[in-house]
Amino acid sequence: MKLKRTLKWSARVILLALILGFLVGFIAYWRSTNECDRKTGAPGNPMKAVLHCEYGGPDGKPKDTRLGVDYAGTVEAVGKNVTNFKPGDEVFGGKNGALAEYVCVLVDRSVVLKPANMTFEQAASVPVAAITALQGLRDKGKIQPGQKVLVNGASGGVGTFAVQIAKSFGAKVTGVCSTRNVDLVRSIGADHVIDYTKEDFTNGTERYDLIFDLIGNHSFSERRRILNPNGICVMAGIGGAGWHDGFATRLLGELNAYVRSRFVSQKFIAYIAQFNKKDMMILADLMQSGKVTPVIDRTYKLSETADALRYLEQGHARGKVVINLE
Numbered sequence: 001m002k003l004k005r006t007l008k009w010s011a012r013v014i015l016l017a018l019i020l021g022f023l024v025g026f027i028a029y030w031r032s033t034n035e036c037d038r039k040t041g042a043p044g045n046p047m048k049a050v051l052h053c054e055y056g057g058p059d060g061k062p063k064d065t066r067l068g069v070d071y072a073g074t075v076e077a078v079g080k081n082v083t084n085f086k087p088g089d090e091v092f093g094g095k096n097g098a099l100a101e102y103v104c105v106l107v108d109r110s111v112v113l114k115p116a117n118m119t120f121e122q123a124a125s126v127p128v129a130a131i132t133a134l135q136g137l138r139d140k141g142k143i144q145p146g147q148k149v150l151v152n153g154a155s156g157g158v159g160t161f162a163v164q165i166a167k168s169f170g171a172k173v174t175g176v177c178s179t180r181n182v183d184l185v186r187s188i189g190a191d192h193v194i195d196y197t198k199e200d201f202t203n204g205t206e207r208y209d210l211i212f213d214l215i216g217n218h219s220f221s222e223r224r225r226i227l228n229p230n231g232i233c234v235m236a237g238i239g240g241a242g243w244h245d246g247f248a249t250r251l252l253g254e255l256n257a258y259v260r261s262r263f264v265s266q267k268f269i270a271y272i273a274q275f276n277k278k279d280m281m282i283l284a285d286l287m288q289s290g291k292v293t294p295v296i297d298r299t300y301k302l303s304e305t306a307d308a309l310r311y312l313e314q315g316h317a318r319g320k321v322v323i324n325l326e
Ligand SMILES: NC(=O)c1ccc[n+]([C@@H]2O[C@H](COP(=O)([O-])OP(=O)(O)OC[C@H]3O[C@@H](n4cnc5c(N)ncnc54)[C@H](OP(=O)(O)O)[C@@H]3O)[C@@H](O)[C@H]2O)c1
Pocket: 029, 032, 033, 034, 128, 129, 132, 152, 153, 154, 155, 156, 157, 158, 159, 176, 177, 178, 179, 180, 181, 196, 214, 215, 217, 235, 236, 237, 238, 239, 240, 241, 242, 271, 272, 273, 312, 315, 316, 317, 318, 319
């Protein structure tokens, strides 16, 4: 009797810990999205940071006016102990406040030489989105050659990298997108494309080893049904950038999937991409070899940044949106 009660309470404590862990993870993930540098507002309080970043502080002014993370450009000057970079080197990387004419970065952080075959616009579109795709597929999804991989949200900033990176691992890739993006997703290497306006991918007969989900618009059971018994669903996002209908429902759905997957053979994993130099070099190699080519939707001037963010926040970008200084 006592053992039964202890087990029951242990199960409750574990469930609560899992829910709290997932919530903390998701808040951090939400703070990490590329459309706005949410870290800077108030690091100790994520929700306050979100509000300050999006809507300004109590005085109505944005707390941090330098948004953005991804950048590419030419080295202007280096510190006296720096030996691996010199003025004139063409580089790309990630740094908070990158929507600016200059960024100041530490050499051992995520800054690497830009491959010569890439333009600055292409290089600047890579860091957060491509690292998210690489780490999600390789580290969380344990992608292997020959596996069947489905990318839900294949036409967006992260999705266009995910399709190409999955192909570079030798996977058979199915991309899910809307009608207007079918040709685009096919052109970046997807073996199959599912138009979500015509077909629900969870109703098909195909089974996948890995679902890389950037949208989160299907339930745990629906996605489980199309996963192989030991398949993995990497829950990378909950739809295109910006606020949209179903945002809260999808967030709760992912939390539900995360908890329920603890009790089945398939894994449902959420994560936050982390910058590191090694992965930036892997991405540079992928670009250099032509295995991955960034898809650029629109380019704006620095003075048009607000328009660029407004466009991005509609959640329908086709690849990446880039700010150009010239
Ligand atoms: N885990 C992390 O560390 C991390 C890092 C970065 C981003 N994220 C998250 O990842 C998600 C995607 O980011 P992103 O930068 O790729 O966003 P994005 O570029 O804004 O994605 C827009 C794309 O999503 C497509 N889309 C919208 N609804 C769809 C649906 N129901 N089915 C399939 N595709 C749909 C849109 O196509 P249509 O317009 O044709 O519908 C559009 O091409 C976001 O939720 C973001 O917050 C997570």
